Each structure stands twice: as C-alpha cells, then as structure tokens.
Amino acid sequence: MNDFDDIISGAVAGRAEHAPTNVPDFGDILATRQERLRRRTVLAAGGLVVAGLAGIGLFASAADESPGVAGEPSTTPPRFDEAPQTTGPSGDSGIWYCVGRVTFTTTPTTTVAGTGRDTRPNEPTTTTSTVPLDSAGEPVTPTTLLNESDSGYYEHCRLVGADEFSTPAPTTTVTVVEGTAPPMTTTIVASLSPEEAARLEAEAEARRAAAQEEARRLAEEGTAPPTTGGG
Amino acid sequence: MTSSETTAMRATFDELYRNKYRPMVRLAYVLVDTTEDAEQVVQDAFVAVYKRFDSIDNPAGYLRTCVVNGGRKMLRRRRVVRRTPDAPADPTDLTFNHAFDAIRRLPADQRALVALRYEQQLTDAEIAATLSMPIGTVKSRLHRAISTLRKEIS
Numbered sequence: 001m002n003d004f005d006d007i008i009s010g011a012v013a014g015r016a017e018h019a020p021t022n023v024p025d026f027g028d029i030l031a032t033r034q035e036r037l038r039r040r041t042v043l044a045a046g047g048l049v050v051a052g053l054a055g056i057g058l059f060a061s062a063a064d065e066s067p068g069v070a071g072e073p074s075t076t077p078p079r080f081d082e083a084p085q086t087t088g089p090s091g092d093s094g095i096w097y098c099v100g101r102v103t104f105t106t107t108p109t110t111t112v113a114g115t116g117r118d119t120r121p122n123e124p125t126t127t128t129s130t131v132p133l134d135s136a137g138e139p140v141t142p143t144t145l146l147n148e149s150d151s152g153y154y155e156h157c158r159l160v161g162a163d164e165f166s167t168p169a170p171t172t173t174v175t176v177v178e179g180t181a182p183p184m185t186t187t188i189v190a191s192l193s194p195e196e197a198a199r200l201e202a203e204a205e206a207r208r209a210a211a212q213e214e215a216r217r218l219a220e221e222g223t224a225p226p227t228t229g230g231g
Numbered sequence: 232m233t234s235s236e237t238t239a240m241r242a243t244f245d246e247l248y249r250n251k252y253r254p255m256v257r258l259a260y261v262l263v264d265t266t267e268d269a270e271q272v273v274q275d276a277f278v279a280v281y282k283r284f285d286s287i288d289n290p291a292g293y294l295r296t297c298v299v300n301g302g303r304k305m306l307r308r309r310r311v312v313r314r315t316p317d318a319p320a321d322p323t324d325l326t327f328n329h330a331f332d333a334i335r336r337l338p339a340d341q342r343a344l345v346a347l348r349y350e351q352q353l354t355d356a357e358i359a360a361t362l363s364m365p366i367g368t369v370k371s372r373l374h375r376a377i378s379t380l381r382k383e384i385s
Contacts, residue, residue: 004381005349011330012261012349019260020270023252026245029274030281 244284248277251291254351255298261346262302264335272301295351296361299343306339333383341376348373 252273259269276297280290287293334345347358355373359366 004377004384007330007384008334008345008377008380009349011328011334012346014328015261015331015334016257016350019253019257020266021253021256023249024270024274026248026277026281030278033274033278 244281244290247280247290247294251294252277255294258295258346258350259298259302261334261350262299262343263305268305269302272305273298275301292361295347296363299347299361302346303339303343306342330380330384333380336383337376337379341372341379344369344373345376345380 255273255276256269259272260266263269263272276294279297280287280294283293284290334342337345343362344358347353347361353361355366355369358373359369362369
C-alpha cells in the first residue's frame with residue numbers, strides 16, 4: 001500500500017467508525033418486516049377493492065346514461081324539453097297520442113291494445129305492443145294487450161282503446177314523466193283524428209331527425225353526445 | 232473466500248448474524264450516508280439470507296453481495312428521487328473528511344468498489360465474486376475510481 005492508499009483507507013475507516021454498533025434482535029427485525037409486508041398486503045387489497053368499486057360505479061353510471069329498457073325508471077333527463085303531450089280518447093276506442101315516459105295502468109278487466117315505438121337513441125326501434133291498424137288508424141283485430149310491463153319511454157305512441165273488444169270500458173291512465181318534473185298522470189281526454197295524429201307524428205319524426213343530426217354533428221366534432229332521455 | 236467466511240458458512244444463522252452484523256453495518260455505512268439507511272440495508276440483507284440460508288453455499292458472501300447491492304440500489308433510488316447530485320458535506324462539521332467527501336461523490340458502482348477494497352480489505356478476485364463482474368472490470372473501475380480520488384484530493 002502506498003501513501004495514497006493509506007489516505008483512502010483512513011478516510012473509509014474514519015467514516016466506518018461512526019457506524020452504529022448496536023445489534024438488534026433478529027426476531028424483532030423479522031417481526032417488523034412481516035408486519036410491514038402484512039400492512040402492504042392489506043393496503044394493496046384495499047386498493048384493489050376501491051379500484052373495483054370505482055370501476056363498478058363507472059360502469060353503472062355509464063349504464064344509467066345509456067338507453068334503458070322500457071319500463072325502467074330513468075335517472076337522466078329526457079331529450080325533449082317541451083311539455084309532455086298526451087291526447088286521446090277518454091274511455092272510448094280511438095287513437096291516443098303521447099310523447100314521453102308512459103306508464104300504462106289498467107284495471108284487470110281492461111284490454112288496451114295499441115302500438116308504441118320505443119325510439120330511444122342507440123337502441124333499435126322496437127314495438128312493444130302492436131295491433132294491426134287499417135289505413136284510418138283503426139285496429140283491425142285486438143291482438144295485443146298493453147299493460148304495466150309495456151310502460152316505458154316512447155317518443156310517440158299510438159294507443160287504441162279496446163273497449164269495443166272488452167267490457168267494462170277501459171279506465172286507462174297514462175302517466176307521463178318528463179325531466180325532473182314530478183310524475184304527471186294524465187287521463188286521456190280527447191280523441192285524435194288520424195290527420196292530427198299524422199301531424200304530431202310528423203313533428204315527432206322531425207324532432208327525432210334533428211336530434212340524430214345533432215348527435216351526429218357532435219360525434220364528428222369529437223364532443224360527447226348529449227345525455228339523452230330514455231328509460 | 233476468506234477463512235472467516237468458511238467458518239461462517241458452516242455456522243448457524245445465529246452465529247452469522249452475531250459475527251457479521253456489525254461489519255456489514257460498517258460496510259453499508261460507507262456505501263450509504265445515513266445510519267438508518269445502513270441499518271435498513273443490512274437488515275434487509277439478513278432477512279434475504281435467512282429465507283435461503285439452507286440453500287446458500289456461502290452465506291457470508293451472499294450476505295455481503297446483498298448489502299452491496301442494497302446500498303447501490305438505495306443510492307440509485309435517492310439520486311432518482313432528487314434528480315440532483317449529492318449535496319456536498321458541511322466543511323465546518325468536525326467529522327468532515329475531505330477524502331471521504333471525494334468518495335461520496337463517486338458514482339455508486341465505484342463507491343462500492345472502494346468500500347469493498349478499503350473497508351472490507353477484499354482482493355480483486357473477492358470483489359469480482361461479490362459484484363459478479365469480471366476481475367478485469369474490477370481492476371479497471373477501481374483504477375478509474377482511485378484516479379478520480381487522487382485528482383480530487385490533491
């Protein structure tokens with residue numbers, strides 16, 4: 001060793017002299033490590049649970065924003081901001097026209113047949129209940145029964161009172177829920193002529209087309225489409 | 232392999248712990264800068280040896296490698312966290328040592344070589360076995376480290 005090595009050795013030894021000299025019990029060291037490992041495991045498991053719950057929450061909220069199934073309550077506002085429209089015959093057969101969330105409430109002996117198109121976005125148009133209509137919009141045969149399970153969001157819905165096919169006369173109530181307004185139960189009050197039904201239907205079609213166009217435009221711009229109504 | 236290592240190899244873990252804890256803390260204290268870090272490195276190394284004690288041929292050598300690797304890892308982590316070079320030690324400190332301050336500023340690998348050579352008094356071959364590197368690499372890096380220190384100190 002030369003002088004320089006002595007200098008380095010001295011420096012290192014001088015440093016090492018200040019090293020701690022106590023020798024802890026190895027059992028304590030092991031216990032500390034195991035406790036640390038256990039805590040990390042618990043934290044990791046907790047993190048996984050939290051992440052899983054957050055994922056489920058995100059999934060659930062995404063499901064809420066997507067169109068639901070007819071008859072299920074909606075937690076998001078509907079796409080239309082205009083007042084719900086209900087019109088139709090009272091007790092008699094005829095065409096009832098309504099826009100919005102529709103709840104069918106019928107007495108057990110009531111037979112209500114009709115057509116309803118569920119036109120929520122991103123969901124294939126479905127007919128929840130149909131009855132063949134002639135050119136005047138009148139039922140050809142009473143083939144289908146509308147009941148509570150058919151309730152749902154309808155952009156337009158034509159119902160044909162079926163008292164002519166059953167007795168006593170139907171006491172159908174249509175409940176329309178729009179947005180955050182309290183549920184409004186509307187008893188069908190007026191009959192609707194085929195011409196008027198066609199006009200309302202055309203208006204609804206125009207609204208639907210405008211909404212689709214708007215959604216398409218927003219999608220092209222990369223903006224998320226607006227939260228749509230629906231059940 | 233030194234004779235003390237051979238003895239330690241045959242010894243039980245308790246004997247290894249009793250005989251080697253303090254020397255390993257001294258080595259770790261040269262490698263890292265704080266008492267807490269040195270103790271943590273050594274304790275982690277002993278836990279690693281404890282888990283594999285029956286299957287290790289040379290527990291003392293394995294322990295030393297664990298300590299050196301733990302110290303280098305801690306230095307690397309510390310540098311990554313701070314993203315800045317080590318701050319120079321305070322020259323007004325009574326324990327301040329210019330030579331060791333120069334050692335502190337060496338890269339972690341070279342600092343480990345210097346610690347093994349001058350604190351543990353290992354030969355080039357023993358250092359090569361501890362760090363799992365060719366003996367030629369040990370010689371060249373040690374030469375580079377000593378040249379740097381010589382320049383710094385003079």
